[in-house]
Amino acid sequence: MTAPKRANRKEIKDKDFELIRAINAGQFDRFPDLVKRYEQKLYNFSLRMCRDAADAEDTVQETFINVFRYLKDFRFETKFKNWLYRVAASTCIKKRRRSKFAPQRELSLDEFYPQSYTEVPHQVPDWAQMPLDKLLSNELLDKINEAIFTLPEKYRLVIVLRDIEGFSTAETAQILNLSDANVKVRLHRARLFLRDRLKGYFENE
């Protein structure tokens, strides 16, 4: 696995750079501003990865401690947010060994193939065509969160970064040190897995 090479890039614009330069120039009292910008996001990312609230807090704390320690080494070659998530993702992965929640297994595409194409419904089910706001309920949101937790970690990391945090394929690849192709494969399987879970939810209505 090689990190994508991104040499000779154009200069990156990032709203955080100014603040980071100030902190690195000695204005340590501005570090809390950086924390404020990201603690909410990081907390939710960590909750999705660790599930347990205390573990999520530990992860956020360790991540910011690492950011504080290594901010001097930040090269302004990537957006700060991407660098931050790289630190957070590796903190989560290290923590995994202590987690009781993450089932480690491979998802293969076969398990999601329709058994037989003649068994696939020949109509789009209601849940897939109803307006989103009519469909959303607290129960459904709980169901989605629950389903995300049941994904094996390596798939969960990818779908959380892509579909929840909104990173692009290339950014996700960079954060996780994977190839773009690998990110796409994992994302597709993760989505198919969730689709199965949701399908089950609606069919049991």
Added chain:
Amino acid sequence: MSKDEHDHRHCLELFEKLSEYLDNELDEVACKDIEKHIKECVPCFVCLQTLKRTVDLCKQAENRMVPEDFSKKLKEVLQNMPKTPPAG
């Protein structure tokens, strides 16, 4: 696999690309191929729609507020870090 309607091998090939299709990551030829196919193949159309809805729902996953106690504690921990961080 039944052959009465059409050859489903193509369905399986497309099945692998549905996420890339939804993410606009396929080239024009591949997109056209899928668009043409789902007009003729209801099962693939259903697969695509349910997958799309799954992604929509996932994007709605709710966020929790950071507990205030934790936020305070975090601030303290970071304030007590040595002010000249060791390089590297």
